[in-house]
Amino acid sequence: MKKVLLSGIQPSGRPHIGNYFGMMKQLVDLESEYEVYALIVDYHAMKSVQNPKEMKENIMAVLLDFLAIGLDPKKAIIFKQSDIAEHTELAWIFETITTMPYLMRAHAFKDAEAKNKEIDVGTFNYPMLMAADILLYSPDIVPVGADQKQHLEIARDTAEKFNRIFGKTFKLPEAMIMKDVAVVPGTDGQKMSKSYNNTIPLFAEYDEIKKCVMSIVTDSSEGIPKNVYAIHNLLRPASELLPLYEEKTGKYKELKEMLIEDLEKFIAPMREKRKEWEKRLPEALKILKEGSEKAKKVASAKMAEIKEKIGVNINI
Ligand code: TYM
Secondary structure, three states: OOEEEEEEEOOOOOOEHHHHHHHHHHHHHOOOOEEEEEEEOHHHHOOOOOOHHHHHHHHHHHHHHHHHOOOOOOOEEEEEHHHOOHHHHHHHHHHOOOOHHHHOOOHHHHHHHHOOOOOOHHHHHHHHHHHHHHHOOOOOEEEOOHHHHHHHHHHHHHHHHHHHHHOOOOOOOEEEOOHHHOOOEOOOOOEOOHHHOOOOEOOOOHHHHHHHHHOOOOOOOOOOOHHHHHHHOOOOOHHHHHHHHHHOOOOHHHHHHHHHHHHHHHHHHHHHHHHHHHHOHHHHHHHHHHHHHHHHHHHHHHHHHHHHHHOOOOOO
């Protein structure tokens, strides 16, 4: 029996190289070794996407993205959250055993509160739905970027609490956070994030790559421009880069041009593959449908066990 790996991404806009190195790449690298579940979390994305046309396009885009990075539908199960009602069903069950003060410690909630934002219940309960996404499939590992570490801890705590109350039901998943890419920096040196406007899109065209790289913030007092180097280091090891950066000390434009070429070499094959998949959209949609059917079987078997444990199953 293969070990199980699961991870998810919100269909809330174009993925960036932070998503790729932090999470997506691990799914492809490990798809032969693990049974891989690649989840499109559309209900989570409802927090920011509240336009049906945009939602549809975003879901299809993530599906094509997964295929374009090289996920093999024969090995990986690509599926979407809204196809499997067990996710929201289990989230409710978890909510009944979780306290408000516990969820009030979640970073996303605390950030929103600190900014005096009007917080929706979905944002507050977000970690419960994520715990359900994970625990329904009993994964051994969940590859994520460092920003999801707390969510993984909440999933583990919730599994433990449920097991304590109702008897052993859930396996405790391990977060898999790759050290060197735990927080991929953006063009301004902060964490790369759609909301900071500092991303390099994963399927960017050459001109867009150029524009993003040219906008990388540099400081004239640095010998090695650290923000340029940090992104470059995703593509090439320090042993190759440091001599180059030392040779070109202070020549920011030349270093940025090198980075543009390296990014283009890395992105172009995936970009081409994505264009191919765009032409095969019906086939891609069939892959998603079949993925959701496979995942549904696993989720409904687990839900039957959960219902038995909590005592709502009164069939004799
Ligand atoms: P999301 O959609 O924000 O991001 C998808 C994945 O990309 C990682 N990531 C990064 N990694 C390194 N550096 C960065 N700059 C960077 N930016 C994003 C994220 O850590 C994430 O792994 N809550 C999740 C979605 C989710 C999920 C799940 C994940 C819902 N259910 C179950 C795993 C398992 C999220 O919002 O990811």
